Amino acid sequence: GPGMDVIIPWGSVAPAAPPCSLTDVMSEQLARQLDEENSAFPAIADPTSDLLLVDDAPDTTSDLMLAQMLQMQFDREFDNQLRREEKKFNGDSKVSISFENYRKVHPYEDSDSSEDEVDWQDTRHDPYRAEKPQTTPRKGFTGKGKNITTKHDEVTCGRKNTARMDNFAPEIHVGDGLGMDLKLSNQVFNSLKQHCYSEQRRSARLHEKKEHSTAEQAVDPRTRLLMYKMVNAGVLENINGCISTGKESVVFHADGGSLDEQPVPEEVVLKVFKTTLNEFKNRDRYIKDDYRFIDRFSKLNPRKVIRLWAEKEMHNLSRMKKAEIPCPEVVLLKKHILVMSFIGKDHVPAPKLKDAMLSSEDMKTAYHQVLHLMQQLYQECHLVHADLSEYNILWHQGKVWLIDVSQSVEPTHPHGLEFLFRDCRNVSTFFQKRGVSEALNMYDLFNTVTGLNIPVGAEDEFIAEVTRSHLIKPRLY
Template sequence: MADSNTAAASPAAPHQPPYTYTPNQGYEQTQEVPPEVRMPRGAPHPESDPHDDDDLDDIFDEEDEDELAEDEWSGDAGDLTKSYNRQRQLNASGAAPRSNQQKPKANTFASVDDQVSALSRHAAKIRLDSVKKDDDKDKDKADRATSEQVLDQRTRMILLQMINRGSVSEVHGAISTGKEANVYGAVLHDDKSGDTIQRAIKVYKTAILVFKDRERYITGEHRFKGGFDKGNNRKMVKLWAEKEYRNLRRIYAAGIPCPEPINLKLHVLVMGFLGDRKGWAYPRLRDAAIDGDDVDRQWRNLYIQLLGLMRKMYQVCRLVHADLSEYNILYNKGTLYIIDVSQSVEPDHPRSLEFLRMDIKNVGDFFRRMGVDTLSDRTIFNFITTSAGSVEEPAMSAAVELLYDSRHAAADEDEAAELEVDNEVFRNQYIPQTLEQVYDMEKDAQRLGKGEGGELVYSNLLADQVVAPKRQDGDEEQSTSDSDSDVGAELSGEEASGDESRFEKGTPRGRRFEDKDEKKQHKQAVKEAKREKRKDKMPKHLKKKIVSSTSRRKK
């Protein structure tokens, strides 16, 4: 019985189609349809034994119902699902059929290489920072640790680059330290001549910033319209170093004694060294030791020399130092050297005149302590800002001597006190830089009309023809009479006849009123000019070829 059932074909077994399709004729039966295909669903196989159904009768036997334990199907027996699962694990020969079975989206039969190649296109989008275990790439706080407040790992790499590029050969110890930077000595060995050249390297501080009011020196200057990032100290210091490098180039090009700017990389500036061949730097003006019998005269000459340098910086370099004092000036053999120009601004800066008066005050206070008879701040301000006069020596020294001769000396203590008060008022006086900042324009215009323009505090900022007083000749004074007030006076007959020629109509303007011959000549001249221009014109095919070869667009 079992062998016959096994040999019998299953209704689900595959079969060849019993029909064949022929074009223009339809389907034709080629073989007999198997009986298991024709029988309805659920019908017994025709070759099967009908007695085999006896094996299933015991399932529906009512006598077997009593064999089921009533306690298993009662509500107190527990969860029916758990009972079903236990029976399925004991009796099931395979996995239970799934409900809502779906086809997997990924090809699970594909090889590993195919899967890797499919994912490789998305490799750039995957972040593996947390997975990588490379200690060299990890950033640590120790990388930003500085020695001497300036030398960190990045700064050392910049110094190494400068040595490799030939800017310097050796870097020595610190020459000076300040609130914004440290200056180190360096040496360059010239391979051609064999000489040793002393140089200085200025490294700006990026870790601990003591000089925090840089904003007022940068804000408002057209060279730095973008300003700087207050939250990023390195970007701010980089901009500050670039500012000093630009200012040094202007001053050095004008012939003013100062360090020579050589190279700039981020916050490291390489300059010429102001000192002797052994590497000793020139002393500051505050520490200068002046000897001799005419010490007072030497100090006075240095004062006049410094006023000339300030005027030359303002007129030629178009710069105001903004931090000029005895600490930012070096001295050697009767010559003054200007240093530390990182905060220097142009005259167009909103606070340039305020910085200039501050420089004048600092310079005057120092030289007065040295026993020099100084000029008033207003006189020095006018000497520096006026455009008339020379900007070269010895003409500037002669101009300062004239200022000494023409000044009003105080006769007693009261006049000296008045001059001191006037000096202090000038230091705090408001000076407009544009006409929009003038407080009372009508009042100042009346003073200009009366020829008193020279008394204005901003007279040197105006044009010369505006400030110059009006010149009145004797003829003009004689012609000025009662007839000037008579505005409605009539002209005499002769004057009227002579003035009629002014009202005669001239030749109208426009192409249609031009002479035909002139039009023709103009047209011919234009044609000739275009003909000559076409001779040098590039052929169109060559132009297209050049444009296509130099195009940046990717094709």
Template sequence: MEPAVAAPSPPWIEKCPWGASPLARTPCSLTEVMSEELAKELQQQEENAVFPHVSGIDKAILIGEGTETSSDLLLAQMLQMEFDREYDAQLRREEIKLNGDSKVSISFENYRMVHPYEDSESSEDEVDWQDTRHDPYKPDKPSTNPKRGFAGKGKEITTKHDEVTCGRRNTARMENFAPEFQVGDGIGMDLKLSNRVFNELKQHSYSEQRRSARIHEKKEHSTSDQAVDSKTRLLLYKMVNSGLLESINGCISTGKESVVFHANGGSLGDKMVPAECAIKVFKTTLNEFKNRDKYIKDDYRFKDRFSKLNPRKIIRMWAEKEMHNLTRMQKVGISCPSVVLLKKHILVMSFIGQDHVAAPKLKDVQLSNEDMKQAYHQALHMMQQLYTECNLVHADLSAYNMLWHMGKIWLIDVSQSVEPTHPHGLEFLFRDCRNVSQFFQKAGVMDAMSERELFNAVSSLDITADNEGDFLAEIEALEKINEDHVQRHGKRVEYDSDESPVDD
């Protein structure tokens, strides 16, 4: 028998001179490499890496295996699902790339398009990532933190100041922060915060709480330049619904302390409301009232109530004070708005103007020499009436608070007006006289008196002084006499022309 002759080795197999020949490599063509089976196998490996928790059945549903695809809608849904799955796979790769081996990692979970391995029907096994009830690193689990104290010979001593113990305890204490402050701790995250980081986060949380409270306070309880808060709007709606006002048309003017709106009047029971009304809404912000309490806290009509009210209710007292002053002025015939209704910090008055157009301020109106002279004498007469008959001092009288309507002057804005016996009443009167005198002198009125002459003409006091400093010194002396009399007798006095106090 002839010995078997070994078949010649293929040319691609090289013989190894030091050992056994290597295994033969099975040749494959390019067609087999690009075959659909190999592509599916690679795709399956990628899916297992991206979605390790997805079962085979769920994957078949995702891919659409064994599903009827004759419907265009179903085919479109399958294509969209495939696109979303590829998008989530890309997110997963980016997430792994960014996180690396870091213990504190970021998650793109909120940006995922589909969640094939989550069951929305069952909520027993669902755990919020911020829920730390089952967190193994909570301090109430003694097994997670090393025991403190001496553990035996040759072992380290663990105290309450241990870095790991403090870090985990600080992480758990972050649960006591404000609900709006996202702490970012969750299950499976062994997050440890140093004392310095924890204290900075705590201080930041308190700062955010105070800032949020300030924003809420300003939004809910304050008025802006041409807007009102929700409570003020409710009061205005009630006035319209009750028939007191037919409509509220818009803002007329804004000031430091109030906003004035125009409205069409209705009826108040048997009393007819003017056809056109002005609604004065006192701003409920306290910034402009901090330096103006001297006008009301020393006014004996409101002094007892002023000390018992909180700052926000004092603003309502301003509206009440203007109502009383306007009523007192109207009784003696001074041209001023008539009061219709007072509701908290909203004062409804008659409108000085016509056809929704407010009367111009004396500062802005252009008058002839004769009309300006007539306006000066009207202002002088009104100041005398206000002082002698109403027993009031305007305390903020100027060309900005005098309107020119129907050929005469109208006084407005009397919320700060006080009585002459006020501790600073005569000083306020002298300031009003200076504003009025300077305005009409600049307007070219030849008969306009100086501020000292006008002060004596209005108050009937014969104060003789060569300069303004001595004049003010005598005014302060009179006010001091009045205050001393109040402290001794408990009642105020009236100023007589001989500069001596006279009992009421």
């Protein structure tokens, strides 16, 4: 009707706000947000102070302090990662491992560590850590009246003994008894301590023996170094391998080089004398009574004695070479290693007389050669081989060669003629077994070699007569 206000759905719209740019809108919102944030904090007199720390917080304007705080934050992040790794590694296992030693921040120094994370093992209250026994005061007892406890109390002494096990050597394993309330009696503890000392001494002996005695095939570290030096110096081209082993030495084959601009034989051998201590009991009698070495013999220093042994073989070979007796030629002596010419060809050593396949004629020839060499050795070289047998005689190029003369002595040696008689027995027995009809018995062979005329009788009487007739004067060379 005419009196009613008609509302038109598409009536006029209220006038819009004046348009503004997006930059004005953003700056206005930013200002309002900053104003709200500032009103949420109390007024601060010093804007540089850190609200998250206590009142006496350090000055953060220092670069050093800021760096330390940043490093602390990094350390805590590292520790959080370590916790996760530890939890993942342990899982639900009853036996767990701890990365405590790798933490950057100790747990009770980190005030922000929360209770719901993995528990850190506090070493100050470790239930498995051995408690230090109570010390007895100087007066010697604690307590009063019936509760008095002296330093001789069984329980106190037992705990002290258990704690002392921690002082044993590292190689002595005492188990986890230190973490238990064990009470070791004095008797048990003393037995354990004595066992610990014994094990240490035994270990030291084994180590010393390994270092100072020859190891596998007589090549200990010192010997190996000497051999390497020979190769480096050009004396040897290379060392090929072991060709013979014995009770007292090991022989290696090598290719010769040059020494002092002089050529070394194309094939040589290295005779390495063993330095194991148990061999010297048998060697002493060959050196200590030899007047050539008596002033230098020392039973207390086996390494020096073994050098004398090698030097003695060198001198004996040189003396035999002058008499033109077939034997190895000395090239070089270096401590207990003797380099000699090789008897053989193309890396194949000449066979020992016991292994040589000889005809009866060759065996007869070998016998006469050995007899002649024994006479030469005794009369011209003034030596007794002292270990002559089919094992130390080689057959090469149709004749016999003598080797292993390290134990050879002069006839004037107190046991020289006894050694010679033993050689005669070995030679006579071998050739008689091989069917050499001309082979003399040991008594006649001894008289033939020495030129003596000792009557043949029982062996004991013959040896006694040999000892009595030992009147030859020593000859100096």
